[in-house]
Amino acid sequence: MNESFGKLRTFALLIPILWKISGTALVILIALTLAQALIPIAQLALTSRLVEEAASLFQGNSDNGMRDVQLLVGLQLALLLSGAVMGGVFKYTQQYFNQRATLYFDELLSTKVNRLPLSYFDNHLNYDRLQRTSFSMQLQGMGVIFTLLTMLQNMITVVGFIVVLYQFHWLLSLGMLLLVLPMLWSYLYESKAVFKLIIHQTPDERMSSYISNLLKSREGAKEIRVFELASYLIAKWKQIAWRNVGRLLAVERKTIALTYGVQLLTLTLLSGMLLFALHAGANGGLVIGQYVALAQALFSSQALVQGLAQGYSNIHQGLLHANEMILFVNLPEGNGEEGDQAFPSPMKQGIKVEHLSFHYDGAPGPALDGISFTIGAGETIAIVGDNGAGKSTLAKCLLGLYAPNEGTIAVDGVDYAHLSSDSLRSRMSAIFQDFVQFPFPVWENIGLGGISELGNRDKLQKSSEEANTASFIQKLPQGWDTVLGVQFDGGHELSYGQWQRIALNRAFYREFELIVLDEPTASLDPMTEASIFENLMKLTSGKTSVFITHRLGSCRFADRILVLKDGRLAEEGSHDELMLRNGEYAAMFRKQAGWYTKEWEEQVLGV
Numbered sequence: 001m002n003e004s005f006g007k008l009r010t011f012a013l014l015i016p017i018l019w020k021i022s023g024t025a026l027v028i029l030i031a032l033t034l035a036q037a038l039i040p041i042a043q044l045a046l047t048s049r050l051v052e053e054a055a056s057l058f059q060g061n062s063d064n065g066m067r068d069v070q071l072l073v074g075l076q077l078a079l080l081l082s083g084a085v086m087g088g089v090f091k092y093t094q095q096y097f098n099q100r101a102t103l104y105f106d107e108l109l110s111t112k113v114n115r116l117p118l119s120y121f122d123n124h125l126n127y128d129r130l131q132r133t134s135f136s137m138q139l140q141g142m143g144v145i146f147t148l149l150t151m152l153q154n155m156i157t158v159v160g161f162i163v164v165l166y167q168f169h170w171l172l173s174l175g176m177l178l179l180v181l182p183m184l185w186s187y188l189y190e191s192k193a194v195f196k197l198i199i200h201q202t203p204d205e206r207m208s209s210y211i212s213n214l215l216k217s218r219e220g221a222k223e224i225r226v227f228e229l230a231s232y233l234i235a236k237w238k239q240i241a242w243r244n245v246g247r248l249l250a251v252e253r254k255t256i257a258l259t260y261g262v263q264l265l266t267l268t269l270l271s272g273m274l275l276f277a278l279h280a281g282a283n284g285g286l287v288i289g290q291y292v293a294l295a296q297a298l299f300s301s302q303a304l305v306q307g308l309a310q311g312y313s314n315i316h317q318g319l320l321h322a323n324e325m326i327l328f329v330n331l332p333e334g335n336g337e338e339g340d341q342a343f344p345s346p347m348k349q350g351i352k353v354e355h356l357s358f359h360y361d362g363a364p365g366p367a368l369d370g371i372s373f374t375i376g377a378g379e380t381i382a383i384v385g386d387n388g389a390g391k392s393t394l395a396k397c398l399l400g401l402y403a404p405n406e407g408t409i410a411v412d413g414v415d416y417a418h419l420s421s422d423s424l425r426s427r428m429s430a431i432f433q434d435f436v437q438f439p440f441p442v443w444e445n446i447g448l449g450g451i452s453e454l455g456n457r458d459k460l461q462k463s464s465e466e467a468n469t470a471s472f473i474q475k476l477p478q479g480w481d482t483v484l485g486v487q488f489d490g491g492h493e494l495s496y497g498q499w500q501r502i503a504l505n506r507a508f509y510r511e512f513e514l515i516v517l518d519e520p521t522a523s524l525d526p527m528t529e530a531s532i533f534e535n536l537m538k539l540t541s542g543k544t545s546v547f548i549t550h551r552l553g554s555c556r557f558a559d560r561i562l563v564l565k566d567g568r569l570a571e572e573g574s575h576d577e578l579m580l581r582n583g584e585y586a587a588m589f590r591k592q593a594g595w596y597t598k599e600w601e602e603q604v605l606g607v
């Protein structure tokens, strides 16, 4: 009962979505379905009359001779023709509706995913759900409406047939009803089994498509060749793919066996009904025209009833999928409760972090543990520490991408939790270690940093001069219009360092209150790095900035340095203060500085 109620609720939620996709197409489809459903009933009546008239004509008993027969044949033809025309219009409208629905759901999915908090991507179960939702939306959820229409059509025809059969004998219409039940049960069993299989297989499906995509991707191409991984990865993919196929075939074997059993049962029932009709005819209960119509009704009813049962099971399965989609669309957005205050702009005091702790879902311990510090407005802060110390996690918390599990982050005294997420985002800029390389023209690659000024060529030019990329852009084959990357026609590939300079330029194209630079110079050559850092100082002057770096030499540019160790704040101060303290930072700095000294060469290289 509960399950049926859930399905009805899903269906009720689905209808407005389908209406939004195209109400007109939906109305046309329903009207055509109703009209098409009446054709077989009309044909049945015509067949009965036609056989009667033909029999009279052949026996020389007809009053109007060929005229009536010709009229009936003409009507049959007209019915067939209108059925064909309606079928064509239905097919086209269905295709139109399907295409609109695919685009609609794609957009819905992309919009929704980008409204979810970043932490959504830290849990493997969410990837499974995302995969199932994409599949459900495009292939299954939509099927519900068309199946329902076909079912409606079949149902009207079957009811018409039941009425026709009832006129001959009530037992025949009861037999027809009995045909439905075993078929319904077998198809329902199949739909449940297939859905269970889909849920069960999602992780394996994802892994096999991941490996298959990796084998065809540019990202994987280098390592696959260098480490000679192709055969190994293909074998791994095959093993998983065949495991999936094996499970699918097992379900298929079971359901086919079941379907055959049920078909045998319904065919026996049908034969019984035909024999019963013959018997009635032999006893003078039926004339020949009635018998032919009856036999036609019984034969076509088997396919119709089968269609009905299959339709019901498809709807059942479609609604299970639609439910996945509705659950996904209703996932909570943002990092908990949404605030409504605007980001204080311009920022006056700065950012205050108090007792900040952050724990990744399912991780054994916290990535950040009770961190407190302040960033004054206009200050440049460097964050340093070993791999895994929590630097990137802290950066994401400062950007408002992760909400703290404990503690607070406040800007000019306003807790991030009270800010509207749109306002918070609009005042932040960043460059990450794994920045995006858009296969778009240079102007777009940079302009995407400030979407409202995307194509402002004057602003782009000015920004590139400030970010020191202008001369490099000028030398590109089509200057600002050069498409970057080689994935698309006419694209021009850049070195990783050059890509990084473009990404930096993009980050500075934005109007921001806080910029976070996660290893901004990691791939730059020493000359560019030095000039970028000098430039960074100019670009960030008066702006609040945080940069994460492993090159401690660059920390001299920072007003203050935060040293993280195992998720805790180990030290804090300027370069000179930390060197005087002679703690973690001083030890790390000396070690790195040592690489460039004569003593290091002597000690380590023995030269």
Ligand SMILES: Nc1ncnc2c1ncn2[C@@H]1O[C@H](COP(=O)(O)OP(=O)(O)OP(=O)(O)O)[C@@H](O)[C@H]1O
Binding pocket: 122, 360, 361, 363, 367, 385, 386, 387, 388, 389, 390, 391, 392, 393, 394
């Ligand atoms: N998405 C995640 N899910 C679970 N744990 C994570 C996730 N991302 C990072 N961690 C864990 O959190 C800790 C801090 O990671 P973080 O990336 O912040 O370190 P980091 O200091 O930036 O390291 P690196 O210098 O290597 O970039 C690490 O122990 C890491 O394993």
